[in-house]
Amino acid sequence: MPVPVPRQRDTPAPENGQAVLTAAAPPLAQATPQAVSQATSHTTPLTLLVIEDDPAGGLTVPEILDTDGHRIRLRTARNLTEAARLLTPDVHCILLDLALPDTGPRTTTATATDVDQLANLRQVLHLAPRHAVLVLTAEEDAERAAEAVRVGAQDFLFRDELDGRLLSRAIRYAVERKRADIAQYKLAESKLRAQENARLERGLLPNPLLEGSDLRFAARYRPGRSRALLGGDFYDTVRTPDGTVHAMIGDVCGHGPDEAALGVELRIAWRALTLAGLCGDDLLATLQQVLEVERPCEEIFATLCTVDISPDGRRAGLCLAGHPAPLISRPGRPARLLPYENSGPALGLLPKARWPRRQVELGGTWNLMLYTDGLIEGRIGEGKERLGQDGMVEMINRHLDEGLRGENLLEASVTEARRLNGGELTDDVAVVLLSRGAS
Numbered sequence: 001m002p003v004p005v006p007r008q009r010d011t012p013a014p015e016n017g018q019a020v021l022t023a024a025a026p027p028l029a030q031a032t033p034q035a036v037s038q039a040t041s042h043t044t045p046l047t048l049l050v051i052e053d054d055p056a057g058g059l060t061v062p063e064i065l066d067t068d069g070h071r072i073r074l075r076t077a078r079n080l081t082e083a084a085r086l087l088t089p090d091v092h093c094i095l096l097d098l099a100l101p102d103t104g105p106r107t108t109t110a111t112a113t114d115v116d117q118l119a120n121l122r123q124v125l126h127l128a129p130r131h132a133v134l135v136l137t138a139e140e141d142a143e144r145a146a147e148a149v150r151v152g153a154q155d156f157l158f159r160d161e162l163d164g165r166l167l168s169r170a171i172r173y174a175v176e177r178k179r180a181d182i183a184q185y186k187l188a189e190s191k192l193r194a195q196e197n198a199r200l201e202r203g204l205l206p207n208p209l210l211e212g213s214d215l216r217f218a219a220r221y222r223p224g225r226s227r228a229l230l231g232g233d234f235y236d237t238v239r240t241p242d243g244t245v246h247a248m249i250g251d252v253c254g255h256g257p258d259e260a261a262l263g264v265e266l267r268i269a270w271r272a273l274t275l276a277g278l279c280g281d282d283l284l285a286t287l288q289q290v291l292e293v294e295r296p297c298e299e300i301f302a303t304l305c306t307v308d309i310s311p312d313g314r315r316a317g318l319c320l321a322g323h324p325a326p327l328i329s330r331p332g333r334p335a336r337l338l339p340y341e342n343s344g345p346a347l348g349l350l351p352k353a354r355w356p357r358r359q360v361e362l363g364g365t366w367n368l369m370l371y372t373d374g375l376i377e378g379r380i381g382e383g384k385e386r387l388g389q390d391g392m393v394e395m396i397n398r399h400l401d402e403g404l405r406g407e408n409l410l411e412a413s414v415t416e417a418r419r420l421n422g423g424e425l426t427d428d429v430a431v432v433l434l435s436r437g438a439s
Helices: 033-039 079-085 112-127 138-150 164-204 257-275 281-296 388-401 406-421
Strands: 045-053 075-076 093-097 132-137 154-159 218-223 234-239 245-252 304-307 315-321 327-329 357-363 366-371 429-434
Touching: 045 079, 075 079, 093 164, 132 138, 132 164, 132 281, 138 154, 154 164, 154 218, 164 234, 164 257, 218 234, 218 406, 234 257, 245 366, 245 429, 257 281, 257 304, 257 388, 281 304, 281 315, 304 366, 327 388, 327 406, 357 366, 388 406, 388 429, 406 429
Parallel strands: 045 075, 045 093, 093 132, 132 154
Antiparallel strands: 218 429, 234 245, 245 304, 304 315, 315 357, 327 366, 366 429
């Protein structure tokens, strides 16, 4: 049987036997994961918050030590309202008496039986999602104690068996188990994010459908530094039964998951409409309708560049919807931008907009590069000057003079843009290269 002793506290409290909460300590809801992690380090003594309404202090024991021999500090609260005030990041573990009267507000939906038995525990788990929780109950109430662990407590203790050694061991175990649970959760979350990223990547960056064409395809994508996931850049290339090769690249404004999902929808819609025979203004007008229906808010728009290359590969139709013009290079000539006069607005900006289709001559041997504005909006050094389209053309010509082609040309260009920017580019970068003739 445990020997009851007077309550032990770090500092006396003016109200209801609570330890004084210092003004410098942030409330639990504002505590960052890093703060909680630092607070749970073994370099400082552990702190236990006891939540029970026994005025005699029957749950305390004379000596509770952690693994380093430090005395475990105790705080006490007689109800959940007091507990919420005392839950600071330096609390490592909570000991909740399941016999505590249910006086706290409801934060979760539960059955009538759950409300009677475990409402307080659910409230504590809601208030302290990153803290280890132990529950205390009578030995004849073992079933409810086991249910408490299933709900989220790290372990349970029987009131009649409680002593200093058992409680000290249980606290250490609960803290370490909570750490392991959080680490496992983060690992699972990371794997889930990777799976979602892979699905987005398959949607945004598909394999080209160029069977039967003599054109070569290369592409590069690099997410901006502010995100680990893909953004709103997307591209695609398909060959229709008449031998025409259609290519496009686009950029949804914004960088969140909604924008990435919208980019996937627009890319799939473009492929379906292209294979169905639409081209030029008709295709872009239909894509704008898709965008207007699917976008999460009216402020979202998308830029797009489409080209349709004739079966003989010598000419192409070009449509620009608020997007930078492609770059073309031919043997013996410097690379230059294709004409971009009379281009149309970005999709989603103007109702009933039109997008003129311009015919351009490609020649027999050429490289055609489509890109998003992330490539040209990076800065040059520490000033405000950006690379821009002129700087990009100069950069590409220099790499072509060095003999770079295909994948090597794209990789060198994206790498140099990043170097000139002094680090990762702020925006996503997508680049597509179509080539015909000698490499």
